[in-house]
Amino acid sequence: PPAQQAPWLSGLNPAQREAVERLDGPVLVLAGAGTGKTRVLTTRIAHMIATGKAHPGEVLAVTFTNKAAREMRERVERLLGRPAAGMALGTFHSISARWLREHAELVGLKSSFTILDTDDQIRLLKQLIKAADIDEKRWPARMLAGLIDRWKNKALTPDRVPQGEGFNFADGKGLELYAQYQARLKVLNACDFGDLLLHMITIFQHHGDILTRYQNRYRRLLVDEYQDTNVAQYLWLRLLAQRPDDQPRNICCVGDDDQSIYGWRGAEVGNILRFESDFPGAHIVRLEQNYRSTGHILGAASSLIAANSGRLGKTLWTDAGNGDKITICGVWDALEEARTVGDRVETLQRSGHSLAEMAVLVRAGFQTREFEERMITLGIPYRVVGGPRFYERAEIRDALAYLRVLVQPDDDLAFERILNVPKRGLGPAAMQAINRLARLEDIPMSRAAAMLTDSEELRPQARRSLALFLEDFRRWRQDLDHLDHPTLTEQILEDSGYIEMWQKDKSPDAEGRLDNLREMVSAMRDFDTLPGFLEHISLVMENQEASGVEKLSIMTLHAAKGLEFDNVFLPGWEEGVFPNQRAIDEGGLESLEEERRLAYVGLTRAKKHAIILFAANRQIFGQWQSSLPSRFIEDLDAKHVDTLNAQGLYSGQEGSMASGAWGGFQGYDAEPARGPGWARARNRHADEGRSTQSDWGGGRAERIRKSRRNKPI
Numbered sequence: 001p002p003a004q005q006a007p008w009l010s011g012l013n014p015a016q017r018e019a020v021e022r023l024d025g026p027v028l029v030l031a032g033a034g035t036g037k038t039r040v041l042t043t044r045i046a047h048m049i050a051t052g053k054a055h056p057g058e059v060l061a062v063t064f065t066n067k068a069a070r071e072m073r074e075r076v077e078r079l080l081g082r083p084a085a086g087m088a089l090g091t092f093h094s095i096s097a098r099w100l101r102e103h104a105e106l107v108g109l110k111s112s113f114t115i116l117d118t119d120d121q122i123r124l125l126k127q128l129i130k131a132a133d134i135d136e137k138r139w140p141a142r143m144l145a146g147l148i149d150r151w152k153n154k155a156l157t158p159d160r161v162p163q164g165e166g167f168n169f170a171d172g173k174g175l176e177l178y179a180q181y182q183a184r185l186k187v188l189n190a191c192d193f194g195d196l197l198l199h200m201i202t203i204f205q206h207h208g209d210i211l212t213r214y215q216n217r218y219r220r221l222l223v224d225e226y227q228d229t230n231v232a233q234y235l236w237l238r239l240l241a242q243r244p245d246d247q248p249r250n251i252c253c254v255g256d257d258d259q260s261i262y263g264w265r266g267a268e269v270g271n272i273l274r275f276e277s278d279f280p281g282a283h284i285v286r287l288e289q290n291y292r293s294t295g296h297i298l299g300a301a302s303s304l305i306a307a308n309s310g311r312l313g314k315t316l317w318t319d320a321g322n323g324d325k326i327t328i329c330g331v332w333d334a335l336e337e338a339r340t341v342g343d344r345v346e347t348l349q350r351s352g353h354s355l356a357e358m359a360v361l362v363r364a365g366f367q368t369r370e371f372e373e374r375m376i377t378l379g380i381p382y383r384v385v386g387g388p389r390f391y392e393r394a395e396i397r398d399a400l401a402y403l404r405v406l407v408q409p410d411d412d413l414a415f416e417r418i419l420n421v422p423k424r425g426l427g428p429a430a431m432q433a434i435n436r437l438a439r440l441e442d443i444p445m446s447r448a449a450a451m452l453t454d455s456e457e458l459r460p461q462a463r464r465s466l467a468l469f470l471e472d473f474r475r476w477r478q479d480l481d482h483l484d485h486p487t488l489t490e491q492i493l494e495d496s497g498y499i500e501m502w503q504k505d506k507s508p509d510a511e512g513r514l515d516n517l518r519e520m521v522s523a524m525r526d527f528d529t530l531p532g533f534l535e536h537i538s539l540v541m542e543n544q545e546a547s548g549v550e551k552l553s554i555m556t557l558h559a560a561k562g563l564e565f566d567n568v569f570l571p572g573w574e575e576g577v578f579p580n581q582r583a584i585d586e587g588g589l590e591s592l593e594e595e596r597r598l599a600y601v602g603l604t605r606a607k608k609h610a611i612i613l614f615a616a617n618r619q620i621f622g623q624w625q626s627s628l629p630s631r632f633i634e635d636l637d638a639k640h641v642d643t644l645n646a647q648g649l650y651s652g653q654e655g656s657m658a659s660g661a662w663g664g665f666q667g668y669d670a671e672p673a674r675g676p677g678w679a680r681a682r683n684r685h686a687d688e689g690r691s692t693q694s695d696w697g698g699g700r701a702e703r704i705r706k707s708r709r710n711k712p713i
């Protein structure tokens with residue numbers, strides 16, 4: 001049988017083999033998690049190259065992340081037993097960028113064009129907003145960036161945006177600004193991320209000869225994670241997949257509607273459903289055997305996703321045996337959650353499990369902090385995948401800079417960082433003046449700044465602003481005596497306008513940044529003094545990532561797509577965290593179902609063990625709020641689940657208060673928490689989009705009283 005001649009085919013099940021070997025005409029592999037979709041794609045590439053049906057240079061394979069692309073290339077080359085040079089294998093963006101260099105002049109660019117990062121993009125938009133006399137406080141650049149991004153995701157160039165769209169920015173000026181922005185980019189010989197695809201689409205649409213060239217060159221198209229393609233990516237693909245000669249196209253897309261988790265970014269799961277009509281004669285392959293997870297994990301995941309409506313529906317089975325039930329573990333708070341995970345990681349390590357096969361998957365970035373600190377304490381190497389570590393995030397560095405200047409006015413680096421963040425009219429000119437004087441007199445910048453407040457060197461307005469800035473610090477330093485440091489930190493972040501800056505920021509990541517700041521303030525409560533906290537941070541930051549050693553992965557669920565680990569920890573399964581508060585508040589089925597799909601993605605990353613954790617209490621600004629277990633926990637079929645409180649898992653002595661202080665699962669049927677729920681607090685800035693400063697922290701005195709009352713320990 002051919003399987004023997006072709007080692008790469010051996011071990012595939014019949015459906016997988018079909019998807020690998022059917023090289024003529026469009027193929028859609030529509031199948032659940034862990035059924036080998038990605039494996040089918042890589043084997044298919046290896047198969048057509050090894051059998052001589054295709055040259056590597058004819059292969060165009062698209063995945064979602066650079067990491068996934070790297071892994072795919074490795075897998076193909078391992079199957080082939082040799083390098084496969086010339087394959088176009090990458091993300092939509094990386095492939096487009098390469099192509100665009102060749103045709104840049106067709107969209108008014110030079111091939112040396114720069115790709116703007118978000119910061120550059122925002123700066124440019126700010127200039128345009130200012131020039132148009134629009135109040136940037138009301139209509140922040142980030143909001144415009146978000147709008148433009150959404151248009152680009154839908155493949156809408158300025159001339160294609162439907163009339164009336166964009167009225168939610170500056171009373172209808174959004175579109176005009178978009179057009180100006182695109183024009184500016186050309187002058188600057190630059191483009192943004194979204195343009196990479198959009199420009200290629202434009203080129204394909206206007207230059208038939210070029211499109212034909214690409215169509216003829218790339219005869220073998222493959223797409224992983226097809227459920228998460230947005231309109232622009234879809235259009236890009238369709239153009240390449242069309243054939244003027246009506247020949248059947250060799251395109252193979254794989255995806256899972258249950259794992260569509262980028263709806264919020266414009267991904268359209270409908271693309272999967274349209275495949276058959278888009279590609280006539282399409283052959284649909286369904287894979288049902290799951291090779292990743294043991295029975296209980298799979299059963300639990302299936303019962304979870306069954307709660308969603310409007311699914312295509314699939315059956316999944318495994319012959320791997322039942323394995324262990326998934327564990328649901330109630331803990332007292334985030335600290336105990338991290339300790340529980342840390343303990344478990346150590347236990348697993350002792351019994352021979354590799355850290356590389358363990359992952360902590362969180363819903364939101366702020367959640368990584370507690371785990372990072374625990375791993376550092378335990379000396380467990382870890383990496384945060386897909387983003388900076390907690391204390392390296394920009395907003396945390398800003399906040400820390402305020403605190404450093406507070407306790408150490410001579411800290412020039414910190415001083416420089418925050419002098420004009422948020423903007424207070426102390427731009428480059430002021431900075432330069434301060435710097436010059438500081439160097440001339442050989443004094444710290446803060447002292448030079450103080451001298452400049454009554455010198456003619458700065459404009460009166462800058463002088464006033466600088467004086468206020470320094471006065472703020474004087475006041476905060478006095479407050480050090482009578483306010484506890486977390487409270488003072490809140491006050492500093494509020495008074496300085498730093499919080500407001502992010503509250504007014506309409507970009508999708510602003511909310512996460514505020515969450516991170518709140519998390520930082522919570523973290524401070526573990527330290528008696530501010531210098532103690534700052535010292536802790538320097539030690540944490542010092543803990544450079546060791547290379548060459550196996551590491552525990554900590555990442556968001558979004559970043560975990562397509563990956564797999566023996567042991568998966570899923571913390572924070574609480575209402576308001578996961579599903580997150582926004583999804584709950586919107587109340588729409590779609591956003592809650594997307595959250596549930598995300599939970600499904602998380603659970604299906606596990607090969608052997610999955611532990612779901614939820615805390616009975618979350619601390620926000622030292623205010624303890626009780627929380628409810630996630631509704632997703634209720635979705636899990638009880639027969640696949642072991643329910644433990646932390647005592648069952650947690651072997652530490654000090655804090656095994658879980659069973660006593662918090663009586664098991666009665667929270668399940670309880671009413672949602674009333675009163676000033678922390679979850680609501682977390683979401684305030686999203687409510688109206690316009691919050692007053694005090695909203696951020698709420699009444700401080702009230703909070704302190706409550707924190708005293710509610711503090712469990």
Ligand code: ATP
Pocket residue numbers: 011012013016031032033034035036037038039040256259290291292561562563564604
């Ligand atoms: P996801 O939906 O999470 O992206 P997937 O469908 O892409 O999952 P893969 O990652 O390709 O699934 O495969 C899951 C695991 O199962 C991998 O470890 C893969 O090597 C293994 N696997 C796939 N097919 C087979 C097979 N026929 N025999 C043995 N192992 C297999």
Ligand code: MG
Pocket residue numbers: 037038039224562
């Ligand atoms: Mg996959």
